Amino acid sequence: MTRHPLAFAARSAAFALTLAVLAACGSQAQEFGTIAPAQVTVAPVLRKDIARADEFTGRVVAVETVELRPRVGGYIERVDYQEGSPVKKGQVLFTLDDRTYRAEVERAEAELSRARSRAALAASELGRARKLADVRAISTEEFEQRRALTAQTASDVNAAQALLSVARLNLEFTRVRAPIDGLAGRALVTAGNLASPDATVLTTVVSLNPVHVYFEGDEQTLLRHGQQAGDGAARAAGNTVRVALAGDTGYPHVGVLDFMDNQVDPGTGTLRARAVLDNADGRFTPGLFARVQLIGLRPEASLLIDDKAVLTDQDRKYVYVLGPDGTALRKDVALGPMVDGLRVVESGLAAGDQVVVSGVQKIFFQGMPLDTGAQASPADAAPAVAGSP
Numbered sequence: 001m002t003r004h005p006l007a008f009a010a011r012s013a014a015f016a017l018t019l020a021v022l023a024a025c026g027s028q029a030q031e032f033g034t035i036a037p038a039q040v041t042v043a044p045v046l047r048k049d050i051a052r053a054d055e056f057t058g059r060v061v062a063v064e065t066v067e068l069r070p071r072v073g074g075y076i077e078r079v080d081y082q083e084g085s086p087v088k089k090g091q092v093l094f095t096l097d098d099r100t101y102r103a104e105v106e107r108a109e110a111e112l113s114r115a116r117s118r119a120a121l122a123a124s125e126l127g128r129a130r131k132l133a134d135v136r137a138i139s140t141e142e143f144e145q146r147r148a149l150t151a152q153t154a155s156d157v158n159a160a161q162a163l164l165s166v167a168r169l170n171l172e173f174t175r176v177r178a179p180i181d182g183l184a185g186r187a188l189v190t191a192g193n194l195a196s197p198d199a200t201v202l203t204t205v206v207s208l209n210p211v212h213v214y215f216e217g218d219e220q221t222l223l224r225h226g227q228q229a230g231d232g233a234a235r236a237a238g239n240t241v242r243v244a245l246a247g248d249t250g251y252p253h254v255g256v257l258d259f260m261d262n263q264v265d266p267g268t269g270t271l272r273a274r275a276v277l278d279n280a281d282g283r284f285t286p287g288l289f290a291r292v293q294l295i296g297l298r299p300e301a302s303l304l305i306d307d308k309a310v311l312t313d314q315d316r317k318y319v320y321v322l323g324p325d326g327t328a329l330r331k332d333v334a335l336g337p338m339v340d341g342l343r344v345v346e347s348g349l350a351a352g353d354q355v356v357v358s359g360v361q362k363i364f365f366q367g368m369p370l371d372t373g374a375q376a377s378p379a380d381a382a383p384a385v386a387g388s389p
Contacts, residue, residue: 071170076192085183255275
């Protein structure tokens, strides 16, 4: 069969083009198969003795909180304080209608006067009876009756005196006074309303200085602070506590841990603790949320790294370290708080490990070759800000 020269030329050109494309693809595959080392900076894990600072979330609570209730019943006559203002112990806050109680005092005074008159008469008759008994002018039985009557009337005087004291006390209770120095809340019952004794809440009064900050932490952390203090949680009093409110930079307020609970909450696995803070300037208002930093009493050997080296894989934290063959080696880590601008590592690393702190984004997989260049110092990797979040 005779081949057409044009068809033969076309097939030859197509074959040559195919060979050229295959050669180009092989060249590109060879080029992409060589991975350049990632340019990174590494820093050694720093081992240092530090006073550990653990962080918690707490709430400001007044040392004393009183729900003010009247001890006697009656209609509110007037409110004698400005709502939301500071009050002094003994200051009258509410006045009840006291006319009934004044009448009761007058009745008790009259009853006491009558009892004293009867007692005076009985005493006089006993004196005369004693003289008659000396000369045997009256019988012994009559003399004993006079003496018993005198003792009875004396007891009546004491009973009348006690009733008068109760009446005067009830009259005093119509002036409802502040039981503590502090800040009074709004009046929950206003003039004209009936207040029941020991039941109706008139207002609340909270103390302002000092204040408590309650917080809860995992049992291991708080017990560790208690053991540092000498003998478990009960001896943790005295640990330094630093507190910050919303908007504060760092932890500007310093207090002292004065209480740790005697049992762990089985539902949450946490232990309740309390710090006491001075509040002379009135900055702390009961009910505010607060960030709490509990400072350990004794330094502990700790491992520190730059926080920028930490990566997140779902719920796990990890870092890349320089492997023995110059490649990236992933290590999962458990992290602690920030101290002096560096992150405490609880587990996962060893002293001397070279951690990648810069250029982490260039590492795409474990085993990737690394070009470390110059090393960095952990102390230079972050600013020294104690207690930073």
